[in-house]
Each structure stands twice: as structure tokens, then as C-alpha cells.
Amino acid sequence: MRVIDADGHVFEPEAMFAHLEEEFHPRRPVVLRLPTDTEYGDVNSVWLIEGKLFPKIPGSGQTVFFLPGSERSLKGGATVSDQTLEDVDARLAGLDRFHIDEQVVFPTMFLVSGIEDVQLESALFRAYNTYMSEACSRTRGRLKWAALVPFRDPDAAVQEVRRASDLGAAGIFSLGVLVDRQLSDPAFFSIYETASELDLPLCVHLGWGAPAATQLFSQYSFFCSAMIPVIWGFTFIMTSGLLGRFPKLRVGFIETGAEWVPYAINQVRRSYQPPTVLRDREAGGSIAISTGIPPSGSGKGEPSSRARPKKTFRTCSATSGKTG
Amino acid sequence: MLSSDYPHGDPSSDESYVDKLHMQQDVPEHVKAKLLGENAARFYRS
Numbered sequence: 001m002r003v004i005d006a007d008g009h010v011f012e013p014e015a016m017f018a019h020l021e022e023e024f025h026p027r028r029p030v031v032l033r034l035p036t037d038t039e040y041g042d043v044n045s046v047w048l049i050e051g052k053l054f055p056k057i058p059g060s061g062q063t064v065f066f067l068p069g070s071e072r073s074l075k076g077g078a079t080v081s082d083q084t085l086e087d088v089d090a091r092l093a094g095l096d097r098f099h100i101d102e103q104v105v106f107p108t109m110f111l112v113s114g115i116e117d118v119q120l121e122s123a124l125f126r127a128y129n130t131y132m133s134e135a136c137s138r139t140r141g142r143l144k145w146a147a148l149v150p151f152r153d154p155d156a157a158v159q160e161v162r163r164a165s166d167l168g169a170a171g172i173f174s175l176g177v178l179v180d181r182q183l184s185d186p187a188f189f190s191i192y193e194t195a196s197e198l199d200l201p202l203c204v205h206l207g208w209g210a211p212a213a214t215q216l217f218s219q220y221s222f223f224c225s226a227m228i229p230v231i232w233g234f235t236f237i238m239t240s241g242l243l244g245r246f247p248k249l250r251v252g253f254i255e256t257g258a259e260w261v262p263y264a265i266n267q268v269r270r271s272y273q274p275p276t277v278l279r280d281r282e283a284g285g286s287i288a289i290s291t292g293i294p295p296s297g298s299g300k301g302e303p304s305s306r307a308r309p310k311k312t313f314r315t316c317s318a319t320s321g322k323t324g
Numbered sequence: 325m326l327s328s329d330y331p332h333g334d335p336s337s338d339e340s341y342v343d344k345l346h347m348q349q350d351v352p353e354h355v356k357a358k359l360l361g362e363n364a365a366r367f368y369r370s
Contacts, residue, residue, distance in 0.1 A: 001357050003342055004364035007327030064334070076333030083331050098328060099342045101361070104368055108332070144368060170368040199369050222335060252367055255329060288325055288367040 005095070005103040007205070007254050010132065010145075011068035011083035012109050019127035027120055029109070031067060042071035047109055050120070054112055062221040063112045063208045085135040085143070092142055104170055105132065105145045106254070111207035111226070112214075113179050122150040125160060133167035144170035146203045151178045154187055158194045165198040171252070172200050175209025176229030183233045184240030192246045201250035201288075204233045230256040231264050237287075238268050252288040261289060325364045 017028040032053070034044040039058040045067035046053040055063040066073040068083045081087035082094055085105070095103055107128065115121040125148035132145040147164030149157040149172055161172060172195050174183065181187065183204065195202060206226050208214045214225045230253050237243065237251055326345065329337035338344075345356055 002361045002365065004325075004361040004368075005328045005330070006325035006364045006367075008330045009332050011331070066332075073331075073333075076331050076337075078331035078333075094330060098330065098339050100328065103328070103330070104364070144370075170370070201367055201369065250367055252325070255327065288363060 003099060003101045005098075005100045006252075008103040008105050009108050010085050010105050010135075011066065011073060011080075012107065012128065012131075013068055013084035013086060015084075015086065016131040017124070017127050019130040020123055021126075024120060024123040029124070036071055042075070044072075045070040049114070050116055052114060054109060054114055058218075060218045061211075061215045062218050062225075063114075063214060064222055064226075065108050065111055067109075085132075088135055088138045088143065092139060095142065102142050102144065105136070105143055106173060106203070106205055107148065110148055110173075111175070111205070113175060113207070113209045113211060118150060118152045118156075122153055122156050122160070125150055126163075129160065129164050129167060129169070133164075133169075136168065144168075146171040146173040146205075147200075148173050149191065151181075151188060151191065154190050157188075157191045161191060161194045161198065161200065165200060169200060171203040174202055174204050174233070175207040176204055176231070176233030177210040177213070179209065179211060182236040184236040184242050189245070192242070192249055196246045196248040199248075201252055203252050203254050204230055204237075206230055206255040227256050230254075231260055234261075234264055234287075235268060238265075243287075250288065256289075258289045325367060326359050 014029070014031055020028055027050070029047045029049045032046050032048050034040050034046065036042055036044045038044075040046070041057070043055065043057055043064075043066055046055065047067065055065050057064065069080045073083060074080075078094060079087070079090055082090035085091055091103075095101070110125075110128065115124065129147050132147075136143040136145050147160070147167075147169035149160040149164065151157055151174065164172070172191075176183070178185075178188075192202065207229070208221070208226050209229055210225070213229065214221065217224045234253055243249060243251070326341055328339045328341060330339050342360060345351065345360060
């Protein structure tokens with residue numbers, strides 16, 4: 001049995017941005033180290049980009065992620081070179097410990113939409129994809145990555161989807177909302193068409209993609225402003241006829257659990273008129289849900305209600321007709 | 325699909341999910357195979 005971890009991460013190193021084109025070099029993200037006795041606590045590193053700091057821990061607009069080598073990140077047990085994939089053998093050794101054969105890697109700092117200049121964002125995404133391609137190429141196929149593309153510049157995004165495909169990407173990364181646009185926005189159709197053509201699935205991942213929503217929360221942001229937008233993405237994909245328009249497109253909802261799926265499906269059924277794939281059995285496409293095994297399960301008794309794999313499988317299978 | 329979230333170590337993470345699922349006796353083997361790899365193999369481009 002080949003075990004594939006559907007969602008792992010890279011902590012982006014500053015070295016990643018050595019891949020930036022020269023004109024963007026002065027605007028590259030820079031790491032600032034903080035004392036551990038500030039409001040940031042053991043999240044004692046931040047990125048400086050466009051004069052703003054990421055993550056933003058205290059106050060409204062909270063986002064929560066860690067930089068490589070921060071006190072908090074080291075508590076997870078992974079070395080810095082494992083976190084950054086600068087030593088891919090360290091990552092593979094970690095996967096061996098967990099009895100995982102392959103892992104699909106997603107970003108960390110780019111789980112937040114905070115870059116204003118689309119051209120800079122596009123350049124950073126190109127650097128990310130180049131770095132990840134090179135790192136994954138050293139792993140004999142055990143590490144794969146989902147590519148970042150600049151949805152806010154659809155022409156550039158299509159170009160980057162094609163480049164990422166050539167570089168060996170396993171999918172296309174997205175957040176549940178793309179700043180102020182839903183995933184069903186026709187502006188993105190050319191991206192979906194290209195992804196379909198190249199057999200690249202759309203991976204809708206947890207993250208702070210909607211700055212207006214992010215701004216609302218000063219606590220519980222991991223759930224309120226990072227997880228919930230994935231359900232928004234699900235809603236707009238399932239109610240827009242998108243999967244009928246792009247029948248070969250595969251869409252996955254990543255790192256958000258699966259307990260919400262029956263609730264969301266029920267609400268979509270109650271609230272929307274066709275076209276929806278939930279009512280149109282002829283519609284194409286397929287969906288997949290990435291979740292986790294309940295950590296509280298003893299392994300011998302009943303699994304906890306947090307995420308029952310059997311139920312998850314049935315829910316997804318019934319919904320998509322293809323991918324459980 | 326199942327995932328570890330490694331090395332984030334945040335509330336979504338569970339690095340021992342493979343062993344936990346293997347020990348769950350109420351999940352059929354063919355379902356475990358789908359959850360642990362077959363679904364992801366079909367979803368992601370190889």
C-alpha cells in the first residue's frame with residue numbers, strides 16, 4: 001500500500017527568493033527576528049514585505065503561521081533544514097518515521113493573501129515554484145508540490161500554470177477566496193481550463209485569502225478566517241456550474257477537516273437553484289476532501305466524532321461520484 | 325484523503341495518522357487503502 005500524505009508544508013527560506021528576477025531583488029521578503037518577550041511570544045520571526053509584517057499575531061487581522069527557525073517552529077521537532085526542504089533527506093527521514101511514502105507540499109507564508117502589488121506577487125510565486133521544483137526533484141518522486149499562480153492576473157496565471165506543469169507540479173494551490181473574488185468568478189475560467197487541459201487539480205487550501213474577513217478577527221483566526229473561507233470556496237464551486245463547464249477539473253478542499261461537508265451540502269441544497277453539481281448528475285468534475293485522523297482515537301474502540309474516516313469516505317464519494 | 329500537515333505542528337497536524345488508521349479495526353482494509361493513498365493518487369497529478 002502506497003501511503004500518500006495529501007498535505008505537508010514547506011517553511012519558505014530566504015534562500016527561496018534568490019530565484020527572484022533581478023528587478024524584484026530589492027523588494028524580496030526579509031526575515032526580522034524578534035525577542036521572545038513581545039506580544040509575538042515564541043513566534044519570534046516575521047517576514048517584512050511591502051513594509052508590512054507577516055504573520056500578524058496581536059490585534060485584529062490576526063494571521064498565524066511560523067517562520068523557519070522560530071522558537072515555535074522548532075517545538076514541532078523538525079530541524080530548520082527539514083522545515084525549509086534545504087535538506088530533503090531530513091524531510092524524507094521524517095516521512096519514514098511516520099510511515100509515509102510520498103507527501104504533497106503546500107506553502108506556509110503564502111497561506112496569507114497580503115501582497116498588494118500583483119507583479120511582485122507573481123514574481124514571488126515564480127520563485128516559489130522554481131525552488132519547490134528543484135527541491136522535489138532531489139527526492140526520487142517522494143515529494144511533490146502544489147504550484148502557486150497569480151489568480152489576480154489571469155493571463156500571467158495561465159502562463160505560470162503551464163510553466164509549473166513543465167516543472168512537474170502535482171496541482172494548483174488556491175485559497176477559498178481570492179482577495180475579493182469567489183472561486184467561481186469567470187475571470188478565473190482560463191486558469192481552470194488550462195489546469196484541466198494539463199490534468200492539474202485545483203487544491204483549495206486553508207488560509208487567510210480574504211483580507212476583509214481576516215481583518216474581523218483578533219483571536220480564533222485559524223478557524224474563523226482561515227478555515228471557513230474554504231467552505232465559501234466549496235459553496236461557490238458547487239453552485240456555479242463550474243464543474244459542468246470544466247468536466248475534467250478536479251477540485252480538492254485541503255486541511256479543513258470533513259465534518260462540515262454534510263452541513264454545507266445540505267445548505268447548498270436548501271438555498272440554491274440549479275445549476276449545481278449537487279442536483280445535476282450529468283455535471284462533470286470531481287471533488288476530494290483532505291482531512292486528518294482523530295488524534296484522540298485509541299485505535300481499538302470507536303473513532304472519535306472529530307473525523308471518522310469511514311463517514312468521510314462515504315460523504316465524499318456520494319458527493320463527487322468519483323473521489324472518496 | 326488524509327494528511328499529516330508536517331511540519332507545521334498546528335491544530336490541523338497529526339503526524340501519526342497512518343499508524344492510527346492501521347489500528348482502527350472498524351475501518352475495512354479497502355477503505356484504509358483509499359484513505360491512505362489511492363484517493364490522493366487519483367486526485368493529484370503524478
